[in-house]
Ligand SMILES: [Zn+2]
């Protein structure tokens with residue numbers, strides 16, 4: 001492993017310092033989230049922690065935390081059309097159903113779902129090759145509809161009964177022309193372009209350096225592991241922020257007498273990286289689990305290597321975007337901090353509503369809706385699924401006996417994390433959630449938590 005040059009010494013110590021100004025950063029974050037009953041303690045015994053500054057009752061909303069960086073799973077894109085920025089469902093119930101039936105028929109799922117078969121969901125239809133209109137054994141639980149019907153669902157010619165009760169925002173395509181991203185509003189489209197998508201859009205107006213390379217990258221990520229797409233969004237976010245900071249810094253420098261470009265680049269980069277770096281409960285090189293092939297006596301040397309790697313990565317980011325070392329760094333962060341992104345489907349609600357209608361209305365409505373339900377089969381209710389990094393939620397510590405949990409209520413219809421109290425929380429008490437299934441055996445919990453460096457002193461007790 002090569003040593004960082006002596007000229008970067010100051011940079012290294014800057015990286016080793018906790019990101020500043022922590023307290024101010026979290027206070028501002030909390031003020032933008034309208035969750036006045038919380039405070040982040042940046043240096044508790046177990047790293048950062050979130051504490052109650054007010055009382056919460058059982059079932060109370062503790063926090064709604066918007067996504068900082070998030071992405072819908074590639075395999076889920078066939079089932080759900082959602083805003084690429086806020087993850088709410090868009091279009092109409094008819095479009096959601098028609099589009100899913102259309103893509104299901106094209107067999108597009110075949111390529112993008114290979115790595116996602118562990119869900120245990122009914123994805124038997126993915127095993128078939130393109131199978132236009134022809135029913136096959138694996139499609140036996142589905143009764144296909146004629147092409148014209150699917151098309152008129154998609155283009156809005158056909159309206160299903162009571163669907164007006166589930167209105168969705170109209171679909172706005174990506175302004176870069178990629179035909180991949182869609183939005184619920186112009187403001188979501190503009191924000192996504194400004195913060196993430198301009199560098200990652202494979203469309204005509206893409207601001208990436210090389211569209212071909214980008215397309216290859218997207219294809220590779222889709223075929224292997226879509227956490228790469230999430231990591232790319234984090235990198236893109238940092239670069240775009242860095243550029244903005246640099247532009248305004250240069251503007252300031254025009255009128256200033258002195259300048260030291262080399263130091264300012266690093267500090268601007270650190271500033272751009274700040275919101276993401278806050279996600280580390282502990283520094284990567286301190287918390288990464290020791291690989292099996294590294295002896296305990298070599299642990300210090302191993303951690304030093306990782307530390308140097310991280311520094312080198314940040315340096316590399318200045319010159320190149322998709323460097324693999326930096327990549328590892330970010331992916332490590334997402335492994336530690338990502339929370340499942342889940343948004344319930346209005347299609348499920350719609351069919352449940354029809355099912356709950358009084359008999360007099362139900363018969364008539366069902367006559368129309370039943371063929372669509374039969375065509376969708378058992379997976380009519382698939383929700384939007386993805387991974388996301390939530391800046392405040394990620395500060396919450398794990399407990400095997402938590403007092404809060406991530407839970408979506410009826411009204412929580414976008415990608416925000418919603419944290420609900422599961423029992424009364426007193427003022428001053430730490431708010432904790434469980435990162436894992438609480439019903440596992442102690443040894444299993446220990447193994448799953450190894451990457452988080454959480455020490456359970458006594459089996460079954462709080463931290
Ligand atoms: Zn949106």
Ligand SMILES: [Zn+2]
Pocket residue numbers: 174175176177178179180181197201202203
């Ligand atoms: Zn685009």
